[in-house]
Amino acid sequence: MQSFTLFSISLVIVLATSYSDAFTINDFPEDFLFGAATSAYQWEGAAEEDGRTPSVWDTFSHSDDKGNGDIACDGYHKYKEDVKLMAEMGLEAFRFSISWTRLIPNGRGLVNPKGLNFYKDLIKELRSHGIEPHVTLHHFDFPQALEDEYGGWINRKIIEDFTAFADVCFREFGDDVKLWTTIDEANIFAIGAYSQGIVAPGHCSTPECSTGNSSTEPYIVGHNLLLAHASASKLYRLKYKNKQRGSIGLSLYALGLSPYTNSKEDEIATERAKDFFHGWMLKPLVFGDYPEEMKRIVGLRLPVFSEEESEEVKGSSDYVGIIHYATVYVTNSRPTPSLLPSFYTDMGIDTIYIGNSSFDTSVSTPWGFENFLEYMKQSYNNPPIYVLENGLRMKHKSTLQDSERVEYIEAYIGAMLNAIKNGSDTRGYFLWSMIDLFELVGGYEKSFGLYFVNFSDPGLKRSPKLSASWYTGFLNGTIDVVTQEITQLQRNLSASSSL
Template sequence: MQTVSLLSFVSVVIVLATSYCDAFTRNDFPEHFLFGAATSAYQWEGAADEDGRTPSVWDTFSHSDERGNGDIACDGYHKYKEDVKLMAEMGLEAFRFSISWTRLIPNGRGPLNPKGLTFYKNLIKELRGHGIEPHVTLYHYDLPQVLEDEYGGWIDRKIIKDFTAFADVCFREFGDDVKLWTTINEANIFAIGAYSEGILPPGHCSTNKLVNCSIGNSSTEPYIAGHNLLLAHASASKLYRLKYKSKQRGSIGFSIYAYGLSPYTNSEDDGIATERAKDFFSGWMLKPLVFGDYPEVMKRILGSRLPVFSEEESKQVKGSSDFVGIIHYTTIYITNSKPTPSLLPSNRDFFTDMGVETIFIGNSSFFTFDTIPWGFESVLEYLKQSYNNPPIYILENGLPLKHDSTLQDSERVEYTQGYIGAMLNAIKNGSDTRGYFLWSVIDLYELLAGYKSSFGLYYVNFSDPGLKRSPKLSASWYTGFLNGTIHVDPPKLSASS
């Protein structure tokens, strides 16, 4: 591929944007609003067996199929200075990344790995030196394999103590330079994918016939794991507030995946089903965090399969997040599914419990998304109205396209400007949204797609030994937007659009 500089796309981007009115710019957002982009440790760092790092469940899981793995990924471990320079040239104000638990604490607990500690200190220093705010996620699916083997990871309450100790190390070592912490990445989808559907590590399931799970119980484990995720978050949050917050003055939050959810028809049944889906997808985690307990509809449907908070646990979980991290990509339609009374509780899973059928709009699926900005605005409006308008950071939003050498990703530009416009509309309508992170800075190893599709603003040539980075049109568009040289017309946000 020919060498392409970031600035060489600017004229193309400006031409693309001229069809939009001078409706909004970066300057229309609140003064302290953060625009950034994101990665995660396993998807970006590579160096899987270097400098003391040991396997996580993600290593084990990714080596069990043919979609590739993160052994090398983008080699961010060795190329972080180059990547931070690209971020600075793009004008990023913040960078979201995660810390590999096994790179920092190879045995899951106990002694630190000096080389892992040095890597993260250097990365944070490099970001700060370029004026980029680090936003750190503690857990992005990569539980130490040794803890999974020892006691089963997130389905055992022992994880609460080990996760809190890991968080303590991170707060102590990095907290003077990190002001934004997310404890758990998209906890709801993690619990569903890892323990009901078997499509995320450690790959537990009992009802998904499309996935070869050797262990699991889809009727109980997602709710046990979800309960322990909330308790681990609350424990780490309590530790931070008691031990570090007064000195470090940071904020700590919890992340969920939030689909836009809309009734498929105008029928009462589909309307009720959509509200139930909102409680299952979002309320499952947010109602305990904001109000101290699970949604009533979940308690009624699940009965004894849903764990119960003690009075003390309820108090600890309630109010434990300074902000909510939202991960949003697309919108789906919801229709009520026919009840299956003959289905025994032991044969149920998250989706049969929820009692709905999901219909992806247009050509969307779990792997490809349509541009549906009105659904994004509806998510932010729902959170404002239903959960006391919490502070929100959009921790992931982006468009996957086939990974190839085509740098003219105009579809991603259209998607991004539409969703940023939808977010601005929500903010003008009172949403306390404080930051936006595009997924992803560069092409990564994607868990569900390997290297076949990508979200990156920068193309990575995975066939090149040097893993050469080249800017896509979207990188230049984002640069122009952040610099105030691109003016964007607000998207049409009605459901009929």
């Protein structure tokens, strides 16, 4: 899920065609995983088939005119075709999520046999092609039934239901899945869905939302997400880990954060933004409690961990999943007493500049990515990291020549390699996205895919873009990133592919 519209954005263009010295895949550690990613609601389609019931995203996406995931890429029926494309590209791993309502239609209780078989078949297909499955349990799409019954993530009841859902997944798929992410983008989910109301289930305090409280709900939800993650992690370690030998982590949306000026105010504001945006989840996971600055500013609106909860959350992630796209520039804000408190007014950021608001041009700040990995090493004891999403959004149009995306990917992989050489324990990289998807914020107008999907074609034909050809060459070791001629790739693509 790409949450670029979560900010008021201004134009700061930074172009980059390369970032590192020449490198190939052989410069990475031998066990490093390169893959690509999707999520259930954005890829599967088949929204009303074989026992699946609505998630909050079904409800939310049908409330506007941006499109929905009723059909999406039809991955539910075309998964074998897509896995074949992955294998041809040389992917070592594929990240996908499990639809809670496809597996357990009522949110709790009976397992849906057809949903269970779909995921078993998908995992088997991946394994048969030598592709490592990386499974996310919650990618923004929890059951509408639980939202209706008790308010979903604003109620602690969901911790028990989520843990039961996780238990089914571990039991049924864990012999073949060694990498589990419990919650996708925990920080952005809590902010976007419960402070701004721009993603499902759409809670906020403005007239655009029919329910919600922007001053309290994001913090309540963030707290419950951490407790649910810790509960699922504890279950996995006690019941499954010794036999299945897997790893479990939580992911967050990670921005490079840099002061807009060298003023003391902007430097302090940047550190505060790091505490709010990253430390909110990372401090409890690594040290057992929220950042002190956050506790001071939010006060009684910020939930408190009991001693037992603190111990359960601390150390509950074997790794941290990172979703990263851009670096932003931070200036300090002046408090506006008339504004109702919310996450962003609490954080106190006046302006965040983030590349280009449409993301249709080559906007690259790989130094911010490298700096973030260094920040993780210095501030959070250098945890194992999987980069679960990274990529460039462009207009979804009938062109396969996405050279800007190739340049972006080159620069960010190079920045990641620099961080690894400097000691970062980064272990995997997943491009978003494997193919063009239904984007949760932007619908079908913009896309990130390595493969173009013709959504006007009843067969939803997939066609490789230049970026797919580049990634294939990189993965098979034939591309030297700095010296590779993109124009040659373009000629090869034009000769072999057409829409």
